[in-house]
Amino acid sequence: MGRKKLFATDFDGTLSQYPHGVRQDYLDMIEKFRAAGNVFGIITGRTYSNADFIIKDYLKYCDFIMCMTGAYAVANDGSTLFEYSADASKLPEILRTIAELGTGYLYFADGRESFRVDLEKPLDDSHEAIIEARRHKTFTQINACFDPEDHFRRCVAALEEMYGDVLSININGHCVDIPPHGVNKGMAVARMAEHFGVLEEDIYTAGDNDNDAPMIARFNGYTVPHGTDECKEAAKKVMVNVGEMLADVMANDDNTL
Secondary structure (H helix, E strand, O other), X not given: OOOOOEEEEOOEOOOEEOOOEOOHHHHHHHHHHXXXXXXXXXEOOOOOHHHHHHHHHHXXXXXXXXXXXXXXXXXXXXXEEEEXXXXXXXXXXXXXXXXXXXXXXXXXXXXXXXXXXXXXXXXOOOOHHHHHHHHOOEEOEEEEEOOXXXXXXXXXXXXXXXXXXXXXXXXXXXXXXXXXXXXXXXXXXXXXXXXXOOOHHHEEEEEOOHHHHXXXXXXXXXXXXOOOHHHHHHOOEEOOOHHHHHHHHHHOOOOOO
């Protein structure tokens, strides 16, 4: 048997592919992978509350699930493994800025709690979200989206210029997942591997969108045929699904792609 391996996969569009969801043969391969002494987990840009069905239905197949682009991680027993938080002193200002840029929706999360910002109301001092934001000393992620493409790119550039020293802007389609500065899926997977005692060369990752590219590029990365150009440029292999990727990892005795 080779050294212990860790496989971390994105959920939406990678492990779960519409309209199939997570197929039983993928789950069977995950169980085989873990039974061989390896570590398997999911990493998603979803907030903890928005990932509740993933945790409920799939945590039993995992050694960990990381939410919010890796800013919040839970173990197989549901306990918190680690959390990255940002100072919330600028949170009301940031929420107002994102709303003024024209986001289609706006949420912020602090640990396991998440809050929707009602964009139909002016974000003045009496707005429920502003009052709630002022209650918090920290926050874990902000989620927003912009459309069309040219507007999206302008908004991302504006946020990076204004708040790049405190936030990490991760592109997920036309959505932006915004954890604290320095947090991305590559960094989070590295910390998880350290927790489980897995060497960097024995880490494998899979994803389909630009926010997955940091972990795909940093480690032995896979993407799927519909993955973005950035993912395909970063990946060592393009394969149809996570079940086939896990089989491929287990077939490689030298622990590299």
